[in-house]
Amino acid sequence: MATETSTRSVVPQGTLYRGREGMWSWVAHRITGLLIFVFLLVHVLDTSLVRVAPEAYNAVIETYKNPVVGLGEAGLVGAVLFHAFNGIRVMLVDFWSQGPRFHRQMLWAVGALWVLLMVPFLVRHLSNVFGG
Amino acid sequence: MAAPSLEAPRSTPYRRSTSRRSNYEMYSWLFMRLSGAVLVVLVIGHLFVNLMVGDGISGLDFGFVAGKWASPFWQVWDLAMLWLAMIHGSNGVRTIINDYAQRDMTRIVLKTLVLVALVFTVVLGTLVIFTFEPCPVGPDGAFLEGVPSFCTS
Ligand code: HEM
Ligand code: HEM
Numbered sequence: 332m333a334t335e336t337s338t339r340s341v342v343p344q345g346t347l348y349r350g351r352e353g354m355w356s357w358v359a360h361r362i363t364g365l366l367i368f369v370f371l372l373v374h375v376l377d378t379s380l381v382r383v384a385p386e387a388y389n390a391v392i393e394t395y396k397n398p399v400v401g402l403g404e405a406g407l408v409g410a411v412l413f414h415a416f417n418g419i420r421v422m423l424v425d426f427w428s429q430g431p432r433f434h435r436q437m438l439w440a441v442g443a444l445w446v447l448l449m450v451p452f453l454v455r456h457l458s459n460v461f462g463g
Numbered sequence: 464m465a466a467p468s469l470e471a472p473r474s475t476p477y478r479r480s481t482s483r484r485s486n487y488e489m490y491s492w493l494f495m496r497l498s499g500a501v502l503v504v505l506v507i508g509h510l511f512v513n514l515m516v517g518d519g520i521s522g523l524d525f526g527f528v529a530g531k532w533a534s535p536f537w538q539v540w541d542l543a544m545l546w547l548a549m550i551h552g553s554n555g556v557r558t559i560i561n562d563y564a565q566r567d568m569t570r571i572v573l574k575t576l577v578l579v580a581l582v583f584t585v586v587l588g589t590l591v592i593f594t595f596e597p598c599p600v601g602p603d604g605a606f607l608e609g610v611p612s613f614c615t616s
Contacts, residue, residue, distance in 0.1 A: 361559060368552035372580055375545065375588040378528075382591050385525035385599065385609030392523055404520065408510055415507060418499040425496065452515065459519040 352438050360417050363410040370407055401460030405453060412448055416441040491554055498551040505544040526611035529597035538592055545588040553581040 348354055380388040394400075420437045424430040430437075512531075514520055531537040556577050564570040598614035599607045606614055 364552065364555045365559065367548075368556055371548055371552060372584055375584050375591075379587055379591045381525060381528050381595060384607055385611075386607065388525045388528070389609050396521070401520070404514075408514070411506060411510065415499075415503045419503065422496050422499065455515055455519055459521045 352435050356417055356420075356438050356441075360414060360421070363414040366410050367407070367414060396460075398460055401457070404460075405456055408452060408456070409445075409449060412445050413441070416444050495551060495554060498547045502544070502547055502551060505540060506548065508540070509544060525609055529595075529611050532592065532595050533597060542589065542592055545592075546585060549581055549585050549588075553577050 348357055377391055378388075380391055417438070420434070420441050423437060424434050513523065532541075557574055560570055560573045560577070564573055598610050601607050
């Protein structure tokens with residue numbers, strides 16, 4: 332417990348966004364948000380091919396059906412799920428009276444929920460991508 | 464002798480702050496949270512239906528999209544997701560630009576690019592949903608290659 336006490340004296344307590352979990356979750360929230368935004372621009376563009384011709388859309392979708400893009404999709408879903416659950420956490424910190432007090436515990440809940448959904452998703456998605 | 468009187472406040476009605484700026488940033492902050500709450504349902508629902516149900520990613524093709532957009536339910540779903548995600552995302556990127564781009568000119572250029580991308584993407588995506596044709600025909604009146612099987616039966 333000696334180290335615990337000494338960290339406490341260096342890192343100011345009651346800080347939400349400076350250092351440790353509060354700051355790293357904010358960095359991750361920012362990076363995932365940016366990533367999803369860039370994806371969405373491309374996503375609406377390629378979906379618009381349905382207005383060009385069925386074959387044009389199908390041809391592009393066909394080029395996406397490979398392991399590299401498949402893993403990219405898994406990464407995107409991971410980013411969306413983190414951003415979504417951590418976003419709820421941010422809202423609870425802002426609006427729930429006990430939010431700031433439990434912000435660290437809530438980050439663990441975000442992580443647990445993320446693992447809980449990613450496992451069945453990865454099983455399903457990767458067997459589609461790598462299986463027949 | 465008259466009782467001592469208190470001086471009236473300098474201004475009425477009393478204002479705590481002298482700032483007369485608009486509340487734009489407060490509404491933007493609130494919008495991020497409200498849109499985020501709705502997007503949780505829309506985006507996770509979108510991913511679940513397209514990646515987990517049925518054949519998952521292997522089942523996606525023109526026929527899949529035609530099947531979904533035959534129903535106004537999915538049209539409205541996608542429309543709301545398009546608008547909310549694009550405005551939420553653009554507003555978020557605006558915050559990021561304000562944080563890191565130091566020169567005035569850099570900020571103006573980057574934010575203009577984001578605004579152009581926002582308008583272009585929302586208009587394109589909206590048109591695509593509303594003008595979608597599940598069984599398109601060519602100039603010769605025949606169905607185009609790759610139309611879903613329900614067109615011909
Ligand atoms: C790998 C993941 C994804 C796949 C495979 C996928 C697939 C699709 C497909 C097949 C459509 C056509 C219509 C429909 O199915 O409803 C579509 C449309 C759409 N998707 Fe996704 N999607 C993915 C991720 C996302 C994410 C993360 C977002 C939001 C940030 C999103 C936003 C949209 C929007 C707004 C439309 C409507 C586009 C338009 O108006 O033209 N999608 N997506
Ligand atoms: C899935 C549901 C979502 C939730 C619950 C959510 C929640 C939030 C919240 C609460 C914030 C504000 C954070 C703060 O003020 O500190 C935020 C920021 C942001 N979001 Fe989302 N969001 C979601 C989806 C999306 C999508 C689809 C995109 C991209 C198109 C996106 C991009 C961003 C960006 C770029 C920021 C700015 C990050 C920053 O300022 O550091 N979000 N999100």
